[in-house]
Amino acid sequence: MSFRFGQHLIKPSVVFLKTELSFALVNRKPVVPGHVLVCPLRPAERFCDLRPEEVADLFRATQMVGNVVEKHFCGTSLTISIQDGPEAGQTVKHVHVHVLPRRAGDFSRNDSVYDELERHDKGEEDAPSKWRSEEDMAAEAASLKKYFQ
Ligand code: AMW
Numbered sequence: 001m002s003f004r005f006g007q008h009l010i011k012p013s014v015v016f017l018k019t020e021l022s023f024a025l026v027n028r029k030p031v032v033p034g035h036v037l038v039c040p041l042r043p044a045e046r047f048c049d050l051r052p053e054e055v056a057d058l059f060r061a062t063q064m065v066g067n068v069v070e071k072h073f074c075g076t077s078l079t080i081s082i083q084d085g086p087e088a089g090q091t092v093k094h095v096h097v098h099v100l101p102r103r104a105g106d107f108s109r110n111d112s113v114y115d116e117l118e119r120h121d122k123g124e125e126d127a128p129s130k131w132r133s134e135e136d137m138a139a140e141a142a143s144l145k146k147y148f149q
Contacts, residue, residue, distance in 0.1 A: 034073030075101030
Protein backbone atom coordinates (compact mmCIF):
# COMPACT_ATOMS: atom_id res chain seq x y z
CA MET A 1 0.00 0.00 0.00
CA SER A 2 1.41 3.41 -0.91
CA PHE A 3 0.92 6.65 0.99
CA ARG A 4 -0.50 9.81 -0.52
CA PHE A 5 1.60 12.96 -0.06
CA GLY A 6 -0.20 15.67 -2.06
CA GLN A 7 0.42 14.90 -5.75
CA HIS A 8 3.01 12.24 -4.84
CA LEU A 9 2.49 8.56 -4.17
CA ILE A 10 5.02 7.46 -1.58
CA LYS A 11 6.34 3.92 -1.51
CA PRO A 12 6.18 2.14 1.86
CA SER A 13 9.96 1.58 1.60
CA VAL A 14 10.65 5.27 2.31
CA VAL A 15 8.13 5.54 5.18
CA PHE A 16 9.65 4.80 8.59
CA LEU A 17 6.76 5.48 10.95
CA LYS A 18 3.02 5.02 10.71
CA THR A 19 0.75 5.96 13.60
CA GLU A 20 -3.04 5.93 13.80
CA LEU A 21 -3.39 9.21 11.84
CA SER A 22 0.11 10.17 10.64
CA PHE A 23 3.18 8.89 8.82
CA ALA A 24 6.81 9.93 8.49
CA LEU A 25 9.00 9.65 5.39
CA VAL A 26 12.57 10.40 4.46
CA ASN A 27 13.21 13.37 2.16
CA ARG A 28 14.38 13.07 -1.44
CA LYS A 29 16.16 16.44 -1.15
CA PRO A 30 17.21 16.93 2.49
CA VAL A 31 18.52 20.34 3.56
CA VAL A 32 20.68 18.64 6.24
CA PRO A 33 21.32 14.92 6.91
CA GLY A 34 18.23 13.50 8.63
CA HIS A 35 15.79 16.13 7.30
CA VAL A 36 12.52 14.15 7.30
CA LEU A 37 8.80 14.90 6.96
CA VAL A 38 5.82 14.03 9.16
CA CYS A 39 2.35 14.14 7.56
CA PRO A 40 -1.25 13.36 8.37
CA LEU A 41 -2.45 10.19 6.62
CA ARG A 42 -5.45 12.15 5.36
CA PRO A 43 -4.27 14.51 2.61
CA ALA A 44 -5.36 17.82 4.16
CA GLU A 45 -3.83 20.87 2.46
CA ARG A 46 -3.54 23.40 5.29
CA PHE A 47 -2.82 23.11 9.01
CA CYS A 48 -6.24 24.65 9.77
CA ASP A 49 -7.89 21.79 7.83
CA LEU A 50 -6.73 19.22 10.41
CA ARG A 51 -9.08 17.84 13.03
CA PRO A 52 -7.99 18.12 16.68
CA GLU A 53 -7.15 14.40 16.87
CA GLU A 54 -5.02 14.72 13.70
CA VAL A 55 -3.12 17.69 15.18
CA ALA A 56 -2.49 15.76 18.37
CA ASP A 57 -1.31 12.65 16.52
CA LEU A 58 0.84 14.67 14.07
CA PHE A 59 2.63 16.51 16.87
CA ARG A 60 3.11 13.41 18.99
CA ALA A 61 4.57 11.70 15.91
CA THR A 62 6.76 14.77 15.26
CA GLN A 63 8.06 14.61 18.84
CA MET A 64 8.95 10.91 18.50
CA VAL A 65 10.54 11.45 15.08
CA GLY A 66 12.51 14.44 16.37
CA ASN A 67 13.94 12.36 19.23
CA VAL A 68 14.98 9.64 16.80
CA VAL A 69 16.57 11.76 14.07
CA GLU A 70 18.41 13.95 16.58
CA LYS A 71 19.94 10.80 18.10
CA HIS A 72 20.56 8.92 14.84
CA PHE A 73 22.20 11.86 13.06
CA CYS A 74 24.13 12.98 16.14
CA GLY A 75 22.36 16.32 16.37
CA THR A 76 22.10 18.46 19.47
CA SER A 77 18.99 20.46 18.51
CA LEU A 78 16.08 20.39 16.07
CA THR A 79 14.51 22.77 13.60
CA ILE A 80 10.80 21.94 13.33
CA SER A 81 8.90 23.85 10.67
CA ILE A 82 5.63 23.92 8.73
CA GLN A 83 5.37 25.92 5.50
CA ASP A 84 1.61 26.43 5.69
CA GLY A 85 0.37 27.78 2.36
CA PRO A 86 2.07 28.87 -0.88
CA GLU A 87 3.17 32.29 0.40
CA ALA A 88 4.91 30.50 3.26
CA GLY A 89 6.83 28.34 0.75
CA GLN A 90 4.59 25.25 0.69
CA THR A 91 4.98 23.33 -2.56
CA VAL A 92 3.24 20.05 -1.69
CA LYS A 93 -0.44 20.63 -0.95
CA HIS A 94 -0.54 18.22 1.96
CA VAL A 95 0.33 19.34 5.50
CA HIS A 96 3.87 18.26 6.44
CA VAL A 97 6.16 19.03 9.32
CA HIS A 98 9.85 19.40 8.41
CA VAL A 99 12.10 17.95 11.13
CA LEU A 100 15.81 18.77 10.82
CA PRO A 101 18.55 17.64 13.20
CA ARG A 102 20.85 20.59 13.95
CA ARG A 103 24.44 20.84 15.14
CA ALA A 104 26.75 23.68 16.11
CA GLY A 105 28.15 25.34 12.99
CA ASP A 106 25.97 23.50 10.45
CA PHE A 107 25.10 26.88 8.93
CA SER A 108 27.43 29.85 9.27
CA ARG A 109 24.36 32.00 9.88
CA ASN A 110 21.99 29.89 11.98
CA ASP A 111 18.70 31.08 10.49
CA SER A 112 19.97 30.42 6.94
CA VAL A 113 18.29 27.05 7.48
CA TYR A 114 15.01 28.84 6.68
CA ASP A 115 16.43 30.29 3.43
CA GLU A 116 17.51 26.77 2.47
CA LEU A 117 14.08 25.37 3.34
CA GLU A 118 12.54 28.00 1.08
CA ARG A 119 14.98 27.27 -1.78
CA HIS A 120 15.72 23.55 -1.65
CA ASP A 121 12.68 22.22 -3.53
CA LYS A 122 11.99 25.01 -5.99
CA GLY A 123 13.08 25.75 -9.55
CA GLU A 124 16.40 24.29 -10.62
CA GLU A 125 17.08 23.07 -7.09
CA ASP A 126 14.26 20.54 -7.52
CA ALA A 127 15.67 18.89 -10.66
CA PRO A 128 15.31 15.07 -10.49
CA SER A 129 19.10 14.82 -10.88
CA LYS A 130 19.40 16.42 -7.43
CA TRP A 131 17.09 13.93 -5.72
CA ARG A 132 18.47 11.02 -3.74
CA SER A 133 18.13 7.55 -5.18
CA GLU A 134 15.26 5.35 -4.01
CA GLU A 135 17.81 2.86 -2.67
CA ASP A 136 19.45 5.54 -0.57
CA MET A 137 16.11 6.70 0.79
CA ALA A 138 14.91 3.17 1.52
CA ALA A 139 18.16 2.39 3.36
CA GLU A 140 17.74 5.48 5.55
CA ALA A 141 14.08 4.63 6.23
CA ALA A 142 15.08 1.08 7.22
CA SER A 143 17.63 2.44 9.73
CA LEU A 144 15.07 4.81 11.25
CA LYS A 145 12.32 2.19 11.36
CA LYS A 146 14.37 0.14 13.84
CA TYR A 147 13.92 2.79 16.54
CA PHE A 148 10.16 2.30 16.47
CA GLN A 149 10.09 -1.50 16.70
W1 AMW B 1 7.23 22.22 1.24
O1 AMW B 1 8.22 23.24 0.26
O2 AMW B 1 5.86 21.86 0.43
O3 AMW B 1 7.13 22.79 2.82
O4 AMW B 1 8.21 20.81 1.37
C1 AMW B 1 8.07 19.68 0.52
C2 AMW B 1 9.13 18.71 0.95
O5 AMW B 1 8.83 17.47 0.41
C3 AMW B 1 10.52 19.09 0.46
O6 AMW B 1 11.44 18.94 1.52
C4 AMW B 1 10.78 18.09 -0.67
O7 AMW B 1 12.15 17.81 -0.82
C5 AMW B 1 9.99 16.91 -0.17
N1 AMW B 1 9.47 15.99 -1.18
C6 AMW B 1 8.69 16.31 -2.24
N2 AMW B 1 8.34 15.20 -2.92
C7 AMW B 1 8.89 14.15 -2.27
C8 AMW B 1 8.89 12.75 -2.48
N3 AMW B 1 8.24 12.20 -3.50
N4 AMW B 1 9.56 11.97 -1.61
C9 AMW B 1 10.23 12.52 -0.58
N5 AMW B 1 10.29 13.84 -0.33
C10 AMW B 1 9.61 14.66 -1.16
